[in-house]
Amino acid sequence: MATGRTHRPATRSRGIPEATVARLPLYLRALTALSERSVPTVSSEELAAAAGVNSAKLRKDFSYLGSYGTRGVGYDVEYLVYQISRELGLTQDWPVVIVGIGNLGAALANYGGFASRGFRVAALIDADPAMAGKPVAGIPVQHSDDLEKIIQDNGVSIGVIATPAGAAQQVCDRLVAAGVTSILNFAPTVLSVPDGVDVRKVDLSIELQILAFHEQRKAGEEAAASDGGVPAAAARSDSADQGPDGDMPAVMPA
Amino acid sequence: MATGRTHRPATRSRGIPEATVARLPLYLRALTALSERSVPTVSSEELAAAAGVNSAKLRKDFSYLGSYGTRGVGYDVEYLVYQISRELGLTQDWPVVIVGIGNLGAALANYGGFASRGFRVAALIDADPAMAGKPVAGIPVQHSDDLEKIIQDNGVSIGVIATPAGAAQQVCDRLVAAGVTSILNFAPTVLSVPDGVDVRKVDLSIELQILAFHEQRKAGEEAAASDGGVPAAAARSDSADQGPDGDMPAVMPA
DNA sequence: ATGTCTTTGTGAACGCGTGCACAAAGATGG
């Protein structure tokens, strides 16, 4: 296709900013969509729009990977898909275990985005003996007694924790002891892990609370704008200030 | 309880850094746990450890809210729980709708963290007529034809999208048109919304890909360390380089 | 009342990420 594959071997590898790494999957998704529509090349402007970012940022991000792209033309879609996939490590197979097959764990097991892109659900693990053997998403659930063996037999290095908060740290410890070095945690707890183990956290409750903060701020500004006066102190008093101190539900498992 | 309630009315409200807002729910969770154990006060050091952050960061975060806390003693747990709750807008009730009651939507509906903390699932909405009326988590699913009416009748301002990617933008547009101004998006798509609408994105596939990147980097460093030589270029070649260009599964819905 | 000791609150320095704006690169047409 296009032209000059400078093909710098990206000895750069280390030195890719974390913020850039976090955006690469976004670009990859947009590029994959283009690839499916057989679009041969794409400009930074177009791709940035598709990924919902600034075009300068996108170009800078790509510059960390190497000098792919052709001035005056843009980026070769297929080539870039491959380069990003390689950089993210998606050209190899990643066996994953999901621990905690409740509502969320089952949803994750069924989630299509897992199976694609090199992630393979190697096993589902739950502490409830009644679950053992029961198939979820076509995979039989195994009991957590066998956790260590499952990890080792399948060479698993990525674990997903979807247990209740109370069990999460214990599960985490066992995963790490068995050789897992990357953990995706859905339980609402702070996990402590030794150095060298990565933890990423997905917390539905926190996301909602952040939204609530901004929502409240919006409502406050509206109210302040309509009665003209004090910016936020007045606006916030709509439902809170009648209970001046500690009279709110202090008990909740979130 | 302790002592000096300076009680600055926090006219500060605007000017709380986004990064701080994102950590407030974390502090709140740690404080709630302490509150349940009837711990009266806590130092920034202890609380920071419980929340998994630096103590200086925590103190600076709290300083944006006002001057709660007593030097030489620490923070009054109950008081701080209330202040953070108020700041986050959790002292009021937030009705939420969940659109798309598949595996994930059902898991969200059942998730305990939603019900607590002022978030109330006002309705579950799905496009499948077969789902209509069927109860999930004790709430009957309603058909998406009635989406606008449901939003308006319940005064919903926060919507959760758990539909397939293809339907997400359309659902989003309808939510926004009906008055929703905050959206939590689980669909793997970039949503475009008008100004004034907040979108937060939770993307399981992206989190996994970020983990894979770091996992690969670890494996590469190990390999490079053991054979001594080229840092990353050699290490990466383990499974990728034999297919020099675009020979990988280019089709996938993630 | 005074001194000591603990812990907060914050000024200042630093580093990372973002966005602008432009020079260099290369394609394309004559």
Added chain:
DNA sequence: CCATCTTTGTGCACGCGTTCACAAAGACAT
């Protein structure tokens, strides 16, 4: 072969967030 035009790649400046380090504040004992 040269001119023009498009688009990349990046130097630079700016702003946000993090961390250090310390002075001020207050509790507590004597």
